[in-house]
Amino acid sequence: MKEISMLDHDNLEEFRDPQTFDLEDEGYYADWPLTEQWTRSLGGPLLDLACGTGRIALRMAAEGYQVTGVDIVPEMIERARQKAIQQGVSIDWVVADARTFHLQKRFPFIYMLENVFQFFLTREDQEAMLARVREHLEPEGCFLFETRNPTPHNLLEVRHPDPPKYTLPDGGQLLTTEEQYYDPMIQIQHYTRQLTFLYPDGQRQEKTLHTDLRYVFPQEMEALLFYNGFQIRACYGNWQQDPLTATSPAMIYVCQRRS
CATH class of the missing domain: 3.40.50.150 (Vaccinia Virus protein VP39)
Structure with missing residues (x-):
């Protein structure tokens, strides 16, 4: 465990x-x-x-x-x-x-x-x-x-099936995708988010965030x-x-x- x-x-x-x-x-x-x-x-x-x-x-x-x-x-x-x-x-x-x-x-x-x-x-x-x-x-x-x-929906289904998009203050865009895995033995959902920043000058930055959540x-x-x-x-x-x-x-x- x-x-x-x-x-x-x-x-x-x-x-x-x-x-x-x-x-x-x-x-x-x-x-x-x-x-x-x-x-x-x-x-x-x-x-x-x-x-x-x-x-x-x-x-x-x-x-x-x-x-x-x-x-x-x-x-x-x-x-x-x-x-x-x-x-x-x-x-x-x-x-x-x-x-x-x-x-x-x-x-x-x-x-x-x-x-x-x-x-x-x-x-x-x-x-x-x-x-x-x-x-x-x-x-x-x-x-x-x-x-x-802790419903089956919250535990097992992706929270945002359609990845949300946000407009950055400088006019660029933030794209997010996510995946999750629930461990029933410790009641922890391991949650991974991928953030992609698209800037007006064509530059691209990616960031991966890992979060554990207890149910x-x-x-x-x-x-x-x-x-x-x-x-x-x-x-x-x-x-x-x-x-x-x-x-x-x-x-x-x-x-x-x-x-």
Whole structure:
């Protein structure tokens, strides 16, 4: 069996290039309505865990909320900081690991979006992150996060059958192709993406990214949360708040500290 903790690649490599990340992520806000709904219900200050380049943090700050954004990748935080300056909003940006951070404060609402949960590849990683979340939650506070539902479609079928194309800032093009292999023994999907940059001057650059993603099954998730001191307040199968079923694309949980 492959030792999960001994990766032969940088599992965060795709996030070292925040400009390309933003290009591929541009316009995605399916998670905004539900996240904002819980924000209004619970109030601030907010902790955006694994905040990336600030996609949601910036929007929350523009709504008037006090936001702290934490991410392990310095390049993402630097990009987020630049965007905050451009947009004239104030956010407390922190470069830190979600498994080990200590902010010496608590929040009524913590959220972690875009399937970041899948980057915690072992139970030890998952539990370390949940311990930090629990430490930073107010007694009645809530933690919202999502992860892909381990359906046959998500596990075995290519996510984008038609390779997407993006227009680069200089007018060039970015072409992406992908392949994946799921190892059921360790519940890890080994994901390979090929990025081809076609520049206006005719130059071509290729980059290969390798990512390992961990899948957790619904009953396993319930046990993981329970034994790490959480109770589930709400569970959804998509961002439209439909119930979680065998064919749901996502598993979205809102949980709070179990007394």
